[in-house]
Amino acid sequence: xxxxxRLLGDGAALQIRLAGRDLRFHAMWLRDNAPDAxxxxxxxxxxxxxxxxxxxxxxxxxxxxxxxxxxxxxxxxDRRIVFDPGWLLAHAYDRPAPPxxxxxxxxxxRWDAESAAEVAVENYDAIxxxxxxxxxWLATVxxxxxxxxxxxxxxxxxxxxxxxxxxxxxxTNYGRAFDVRAEVNPxxxxxxxxxxxxxxxxxxxxxxxxxxxxxxxxxxxxxGGSIVVDGFKVAERLREESRRGFELLSxxxxxxxxxxxxxxxxxxxxxxxxxxxxxxxxxxxFNNRSAAAFTDIPYHxxxxxxxxxxxxxxxxxxxxxxFRFQLAEGDxxxxxxxxxxxxxxxxxxxxxxxxxxxxxxxxxLLSTLAALEEES
Amino acid sequence: xxxxxRLLGDGAALQIRLAGRDLRFHAMWLRDNAPDAxxxxxxxxxxxxxxxxxxxxxxxxxxxxxxxxxxxxxxxxDRRIVFDPGWLLAHAYDRPAPPxxxxxxxxxxRWDAESAAEVAVENYDAIxxxxxxxxxWLATVxxxxxxxxxxxxxxxxxxxxxxxxxxxxxxTNYGRAFDVRAEVNPxxxxxxxxxxxxxxxxxxxxxxxxxxxxxxxxxxxxxGGSIVVDGFKVAERLREESRRGFELLSxxxxxxxxxxxxxxxxxxxxxxxxxxxxxxxxxxxFNNRSAAAFTDIPYHxxxxxxxxxxxxxxxxxxxxxxFRFQLAEGDxxxxxxxxxxxxxxxxxxxxxxxxxxxxxxxxxLLSTLAALEEES
Numbered sequence: 001x002x003x004x005x006r007l008l009g010d011g012a013a014l015q016i017r018l019a020g021r022d023l024r025f026h027a028m029w030l031r032d033n034a035p036d037a038x039x040x041x042x043x044x045x046x047x048x049x050x051x052x053x054x055x056x057x058x059x060x061x062x063x064x065x066x067x068x069x070x071x072x073x074x075x076x077x078d079r080r081i082v083f084d085p086g087w088l089l090a091h092a093y094d095r096p097a098p099p100x101x102x103x104x105x106x107x108x109x110r111w112d113a114e115s116a117a118e119v120a121v122e123n124y125d126a127i128x129x130x131x132x133x134x135x136x137w138l139a140t141v142x143x144x145x146x147x148x149x150x151x152x153x154x155x156x157x158x159x160x161x162x163x164x165x166x167x168x169x170x171x172t173n174y175g176r177a178f179d180v181r182a183e184v185n186p187x188x189x190x191x192x193x194x195x196x197x198x199x200x201x202x203x204x205x206x207x208x209x210x211x212x213x214x215x216x217x218x219x220x221x222x223x224g225g226s227i228v229v230d231g232f233k234v235a236e237r238l239r240e241e242s243r244r245g246f247e248l249l250s251x252x253x254x255x256x257x258x259x260x261x262x263x264x265x266x267x268x269x270x271x272x273x274x275x276x277x278x279x280x281x282x283x284x285x286f287n288n289r290s291a292a293a294f295t296d297i298p299y300h301x302x303x304x305x306x307x308x309x310x311x312x313x314x315x316x317x318x319x320x321x322x323f324r325f326q327l328a329e330g331d332x333x334x335x336x337x338x339x340x341x342x343x344x345x346x347x348x349x350x351x352x353x354x355x356x357x358x359x360x361x362x363x364x365l366l367s368t369l370a371a372l373e374e375e376s
Numbered sequence: 377x378x379x380x381x382r383l384l385g386d387g388a389a390l391q392i393r394l395a396g397r398d399l400r401f402h403a404m405w406l407r408d409n410a411p412d413a414x415x416x417x418x419x420x421x422x423x424x425x426x427x428x429x430x431x432x433x434x435x436x437x438x439x440x441x442x443x444x445x446x447x448x449x450x451x452x453x454d455r456r457i458v459f460d461p462g463w464l465l466a467h468a469y470d471r472p473a474p475p476x477x478x479x480x481x482x483x484x485x486r487w488d489a490e491s492a493a494e495v496a497v498e499n500y501d502a503i504x505x506x507x508x509x510x511x512x513w514l515a516t517v518x519x520x521x522x523x524x525x526x527x528x529x530x531x532x533x534x535x536x537x538x539x540x541x542x543x544x545x546x547x548t549n550y551g552r553a554f555d556v557r558a559e560v561n562p563x564x565x566x567x568x569x570x571x572x573x574x575x576x577x578x579x580x581x582x583x584x585x586x587x588x589x590x591x592x593x594x595x596x597x598x599x600g601g602s603i604v605v606d607g608f609k610v611a612e613r614l615r616e617e618s619r620r621g622f623e624l625l626s627x628x629x630x631x632x633x634x635x636x637x638x639x640x641x642x643x644x645x646x647x648x649x650x651x652x653x654x655x656x657x658x659x660x661x662f663n664n665r666s667a668a669a670f671t672d673i674p675y676h677x678x679x680x681x682x683x684x685x686x687x688x689x690x691x692x693x694x695x696x697x698x699f700r701f702q703l704a705e706g707d708x709x710x711x712x713x714x715x716x717x718x719x720x721x722x723x724x725x726x727x728x729x730x731x732x733x734x735x736x737x738x739x740x741l742l743s744t745l746a747a748l749e750e751e752s
Contacts, residue, residue: 012679013679024675026675026678026679026682028679028682029669029670029678029682032682033669041565043561043562043563043636044562044563044564044565044635044636044637045633045634045635045636046564046565046634046636046665046666047664047665047666047667048565048665049664050573050664050689051664051682051685051686051689052686052689052690052693056686091669091671092671093670093671093672093673093674093675093678094675095675097674168546168547168548168549169547170544170546171544171545171547172544172740173544173740173743185419186419186420187419187420188420188422189417189420189422189424197426204739205737205739206586206738206739207583207584207586207737207739208583210582210583250653251653252653252654253652253653253654257421258421258422259420259421260419260420260421260422261420262747263744263747264743264747265743265746265747265750266739266742266743267742267743267746268739269652270652271652271653276629276645276646276647277626277627277628277629277647278628278629278672288423288425288426288427289422289423289424290422290423291423293405293409293467294405294469295467295468295469296469296654297469298469298473299400299402299469299470299471302402302404302405302469303388303389303402303404306402306404306405306408306427309427310427310428310432313426313427313428314428317428361581361583362582363580363581363582363583363642363644364548364549366642366643367549367640367641367642367643368639370641370643371638371639371640371641374641
């Protein structure tokens with residue numbers, strides 16, 4: 001076994017060696033994360049105590065390796081807790097600071113026009129009946145923020161059926177599902193035959209629906225091709241070109257609104273590029289149609305902000321970053337709507353183009369995927 | 377009329393005087409926000425052009441007041457656009473920087489045990505039939521993050537009916553609606569008779585449901601009282617006491633998870649106190665039961681982080697910040713689940729306690745409220 005644990009600061013923390021790394025853990029953190037049945041419900045995993053149930057002066061009185069596990073005795077409770085070294089290694093927080101703002105985790109792979117070809121296409125019957133196929137498809141969404149499906153029955157409501165394979169439809173004022181076809185008096189420019197610049201959907205909502213599914217029920221028009229763009233790749237390119245531009249688009253809020261329907265006045269205030277507090281890239285919002293007047297950028301930064309916004313728009317239209325494909329009856333695609341932009345070419349009035357879409361949330365998809373991975 | 381507009385930087389911007397303030401606007405911002413029918417669809421308000429349709433070298437060639445409106449001619453497009461001065465004033469961005477981190481807008485009023493008594497109670501029949509009453513009730517939610525309702529028929533599914541008055545139910549793995557009553561093998565500690573520390577619901581989701589509604593269908597137990605706490609008030613108190621503690625809880629991510637049900641592995645990584653990029657306080661998450669191991673706080677900050685987390689937990693339990701009430705059959709309450717924590721006292725096994733809850737999103741509520749306010 002490894003060397004014995006070393007107490008630090010009179011038991012305020014300890015240091016152990018695991019997988020060749022020296023790792024420190026605080027007494028309070030260990031006590032709060034104790035896995036024993038009095039701290040965590042063995043049935044549902046929920047914590048049974050509050051932080052205030054743990055004495056503020058908690059310290060480690062003793063620590064040792066026992067049968068490969070870390071045994072810790074806490075004072076003043078005089079409570080002995082055993083920690084699994086694998087769990088400790090997986091949850092170690094004694095490590096270097098995160099990289100530069102705009103980083104993403106290992107689960108995310110950015111793509112461009114060329115590498116988007118890696119994104120495998122799955123079949124509806126397969127993902128419906130075979131857990132391995134479903135897992136593969138969901139993992140594609142997690143990795144690329146985009147995935148395709150063929151063989152979806154071209155029927156009203158099927159798009160929601162697909163969503164129900166991994167999560168729950170997010171109903172909105174557009175309904176549970178919504179039809180995207182040319183209309184005479186459209187409440188939204190999507191319901192016309194004009195081309196739509198690549199965009200994320202509904203940035204005027206807060207929270208934005210994290211997933212959009214679009215199924216093709218009919219397509220006999222000329223044009224109307226589909227395009228997707230990895231917004232995380234766009235953000236990365238922007239940061240490489242101009243750190244200042246990236247800081248402005250991530251550090252200042254944009255505004256969006258939608259008032260196209262009676263009784264609906266949706267408004268949001270969020271950045272075009274959203275970072276977590278630790279600089280992780282967590283979302284991209286981009287939509288020329290619903291962008292409202294930006295009023296949260298100081299006057300002296302506005303010119304530079306607009307220059308960066310323009311550069312972002314150029315990157316969004318950059319052919320080397322766009323993946324194009326044609327939707328046929330029975331095809332469906334899903335995008336991570338906080339990451340991947342979608343667009344369509346204009347189309348002519350002859351023939352019919354009928355897509356049906358729905359929204360869902362990413363947490364449900366990731367939860368289903370994690371559960372499948374655990375089972376397999 | 378006011379003095380004539382003054383061009384700045386060779387037409388890169390202009391300055392006007394409105395309501396006693398000197399306000400500057402950039403040429404690009406004005407052009408992008410032009411209200412004319414070629415820029416914005418008169419039918420649905422959506423922008424018809426992309427930023428790339430506007431020349432990068434756009435400047436103001438001339439500007440003058442004409443019949444009370446600001447007439448601007450842009451070069452190189454040679455396009456003349458007229459702006460409403462009221463609109464310009466409402467969207468002016470030439471103003472001082474936002475205040476210290478943790479600020480909230482005018483729509484939000486923080487409350488404590490005493491001032492929570494201001495929160496009026498409405499009647500279900502009234503808000504269902506009278507738009508003014510509905511508007512009042514929704515405005516209470518926007519202001520206080522909490523509102524109550526009486527006279528809700530104590531029937532299965534009514535909680536979703538109430539949500540449909542302003543928005544859409546967010547369906548989750550708990551269903552569209554979920555029952556909160558004591559169970560023998562609970563998948564969640566909520567389904568027991570133990571007391572629950574004040575918490576926000578489902579911080580392990582991302583996005584977190586922005587609203588929770590809880591309706592009381594039966595209550596004949598002893599105990600089980602309801603408590604709400606304004607998390608924005610808690611955050612303010614914490615900031616007043618310790619700027620450093622506030623910075624840690626807002627500047628570092630916590631983690632949450634839930635695995636109590638087969639096939640469900642929900643995980644999130646978000647701060648306990650969430651600020652927008654401009655320091656606006658936008659969310660509070662707090663839940664001892666589903667807090668996972670926090671692994672995104674550097675080792676040298678963890679002790680101070682835990683001290684601030686403990687202080688937050690103390691404030692959450694501070695009686696002067698808690699509003700207590702008893703739910704009777706036909707009562708319902710709603711909380712802004714990104715702001716207001718709710719708790720319940722333990723109760724005894726004699727008698728029956730049956731609540732039914734559902735989730736919804738805040739954007740739908742705020743949209744309905746804004747539309748009602750516009751109509752009235």
